[in-house]
Amino acid sequence: MALPEHFKSTNAGGGVIQDSASSASLCGVLAGRERATNFSSDKKGCDGKLTAYASTQAHSSIEKAVRIAGLGSDNLRLIEVDDHFALRPEALAKQIEQDKQNGLTPCFVCATVGTTSSNAIDPLGAIGKICRQHNIYLHVDAAMAGTAALCPEFRHIHQALELADSYCFNPHKWMFTNFDCDCFYVADKNRLIRTLTIMPEYLRNKPTESGAVIDYRDWHIPLGRRFRSLKLWFVIRHYGLEGLRHHVRRHVELARDFARRVQASEDFELAVKPPLNLVCFRHVGGDEFNKRIMDQLNQSGLLYLTHTVLNDRFTLRLSVGQTHTQARHVENAWRLLQKTAAQLQQP
Numbered sequence: 644m645a646l647p648e649h650f651k652s653t654n655a656g657g658g659v660i661q662d663s664a665s666s667a668s669l670c671g672v673l674a675g676r677e678r679a680t681n682f683s684s685d686k687k688g689c690d691g692k693l694t695a696y697a698s699t700q701a702h703s704s705i706e707k708a709v710r711i712a713g714l715g716s717d718n719l720r721l722i723e724v725d726d727h728f729a730l731r732p733e734a735l736a737k738q739i740e741q742d743k744q745n746g747l748t749p750c751f752v753c754a755t756v757g758t759t760s761s762n763a764i765d766p767l768g769a770i771g772k773i774c775r776q777h778n779i780y781l782h783v784d785a786a787m788a789g790t791a792a793l794c795p796e797f798r799h800i801h802q803a804l805e806l807a808d809s810y811c812f813n814p815h816k817w818m819f820t821n822f823d824c825d826c827f828y829v830a831d832k833n834r835l836i837r838t839l840t841i842m843p844e845y846l847r848n849k850p851t852e853s854g855a856v857i858d859y860r861d862w863h864i865p866l867g868r869r870f871r872s873l874k875l876w877f878v879i880r881h882y883g884l885e886g887l888r889h890h891v892r893r894h895v896e897l898a899r900d901f902a903r904r905v906q907a908s909e910d911f912e913l914a915v916k917p918p919l920n921l922v923c924f925r926h927v928g929g930d931e932f933n934k935r936i937m938d939q940l941n942q943s944g945l946l947y948l949t950h951t952v953l954n955d956r957f958t959l960r961l962s963v964g965q966t967h968t969q970a971r972h973v974e975n976a977w978r979l980l981q982k983t984a985a986q987l988q989q990p
């Protein structure tokens with residue numbers, strides 16, 4: 644997946660399997676908070692001056708993490724995005740500088756690779772440079788889209804990932820793995836462990852103390868852990884790398900095929916060019932009409948569409964990522980959409 648070498652546990656970093664991207668991002672916020680305060684907020688709590696940054700399109704789990712970590716949602720800056728719904732680095736830089744001038748302490752930036760609403764890919768290189776310049780922790784949330792990097796032709800999504808302090812993606816979203824399974828990598832495992840470690844007597848053991856084993860208890864929020872790596876191992880063994888790539892490529896191809904149909908139609912339009920396997924589109928008949936199309940289709944039991952709002956407009960979303968989705972399913976979806984819209988237009 645073109646993950647940086649320093650994420651490996653043979654180097655300063657390491658990876659751990661968690662339940663969800665939400666938990667992984669929370670760990671990122673906590674590690675960033677402790678880095679900025681030299682591990683004092685772990686003991687004394689937050690002083691109300693720590694600030695965090697993500698785009699307006701970042702997943703709600705980032706705000707939840709900022710709340711749980713005690714920064715407060717008022718201290719989360721939602722940075723504006725460009726025409727492709729990707730974070731604008733110059734707006735990020737400006738906000739950080741302004742906050743510093745106001746005596747605040749920027750401690751955490753989240754860049755998203757594949758936003759939930761539209762699959763937008765934030766520019767990691769430019770964001771990473773800003774974080775380095777201001778010594779701010781950078782977490783990359785690739786919950787949904789990260790899997791695409793299995794294919795060399797989609798690896799551009801991870802360009803400049805070496806500038807990140809942590810990264811997560813969810814095999815339970817687009818890698819055919821049963822819920823739950825999130826892979827979380829850090830560049831500096833000692834910082835994460837120091838952030839989360841508490842050592843009561845009853846947890847002391849020789850294998851951990853001698854360094855014979857990696858003890859993951861301080862790499863995430865809970866103490867105990869499920870054996871998630873087993874099911875992931877089975878998935879990887881079952882499909883093999885080429886099998887996984889085959890499905891990812893196929894899904895992107897099917898999504899692009901659907902997008903071409905939308906583009907060629909007079910009644911529907913794309914909200915944005917789909918970067919990978921998620922197509923955001925709408926009927927030209929306006930918000931209320933699109934809501935009616937979605938409700939009717941979802942009630943039919945034949946197709947399930949989700950929605951979002953992009954540029955203040957109600958937007959339909961079709962995601963191709965299920966293990967057994969084939970061309971005929973996508974063709975049927977398109978036919979049903981056209982039929983439903985035509986029926987609803989009848990007087």
Ligand SMILES: Cc1ncc(COP(=O)(O)O)c(C=O)c1O
Binds near residue numbers: 785825
């Ligand atoms: C970009 C992104 N980040 C985070 C999440 C949250 O994932 P989880 O349910 O694993 O916490 C989602 C879920 O849709 C997502 O799309």
